[in-house]
Amino acid sequence: MNKTEKYDVRHLDAKIDKSRIRTKDEKALQVIESVFDEQTALLIVSLMNKGIIKEISHVVSTGKEANVYHAYGENGKELAIKIYRTTTNIFKQNWRYLEGDPRFKRYKKGTYSFIYLWAKKEFKNLQRMSSIKIAVPSPIIVRKNVLVMDFIGKKRExxxxxxxxxxxxxxxxxxxxxxxxxxxxxxxxxxxxxxxxxxxxxxxxxxxxxxxxxxxxxxxxxxxxxxxxxxxxxxxxxxxxxxxxxxxxxxxxxxxxxxxxxxxxxxxxx
Ligand SMILES: Nc1ncnc2c1ncn2[C@@H]1O[C@H](COP(=O)(O)OP(=O)(O)O)[C@@H](O)[C@H]1O
Ligand SMILES: [Mg+2]
The missing domain is CATH 1.10.510.10 (Transferase(Phosphotransferase) domain 1)
Structure with a gap:
């Protein structure tokens, strides 16, 4: 675990209180805080408080740019959560995929907003593909570096x-x-x-x-x-x-x- 991924519970609690996000699920919070960086943990807690995510169960894949988790949403629906790393150089190399795309011309490379943009781009591309009936996971929500979509698989697998x-x-x-x-x-x-x-x-x-x-x-x-x-x-x-x-x-x-x-x-x- 590197420096940015480590933080203590008190610090997290203070932040949560400050932004008036509350969760009764202490256990879920413990898991979240041990796995994610602080920013991402807060985001997930907020998605939990909105009822979009009920529980994160396990990691499906750890990649260079993102990790994918299995989670449950409303009514036990299985979800995939793709969380882009906020600490990576890959995004600088990936700049060429955004060049010339009028949907994304406002962003600067190498910044946080650039990483968020990457998640947003995946979300929009999923929407666009779904709309022409190409089989992709249906996108549900994107917030900063966190993308929630349908889980392709069943019974957690x-x-x-x-x-x-x-x-x-x-x-x-x-x-x-x-x-x-x-x-x-x-x-x-x-x-x-x-x-x-x-x-x-x-x-x-x-x-x-x-x-x-x-x-x-x-x-x-x-x-x-x-x-x-x-x-x-x-x-x-x-x-x-x-x-x-x-x-x-x-x-x-x-x-x-x-x-x-x-x-x-x-x-x-x-
Ligand atoms: N919606 C999904 N449902 C189930 N599994 C998924 C889903 N999205 C990704 N995965 C799993 O996570 C892995 C990594 O996801 P992917 O989007 O290919 O990211 P990357 O290759 O950039 O790490 C996939 O190979 C697949 O096993
Ligand atoms: Mg892949």
Missing amino acids: AAPLLKDVKIRSKRKGKIYSKMVDYISRLYNEGKMVHADLSEYNILYYNKEPVIIDVSQAVLLDHPNAYFFLYRDISNINRFFGSIGVDVLENDELFEHVTGFKPDPKIKIEL
């Missing part, structure tokens, strides 16, 4: 990543077609590109693919949108090819999605 499941041969082709359709609809209806699409960011739930990790998704007017699109397409083709699906050529799929042939320049760096 997250659905497996596509890379870890063994799919019956007949089903594989269908899942590939579905992913092709999602890439195509993202592009044509959503006017966006996921930009980190692979078997590592697709969950397999009820025999269907669910796309996650959409904070870096960009709109088509982003300067690297077509490079990202070609990379997404290559990743999907590589994965489905490796499990025995008769996939399209990368160039063919690119043309199928966009209606034109890829510029050789966007294939650089793959």
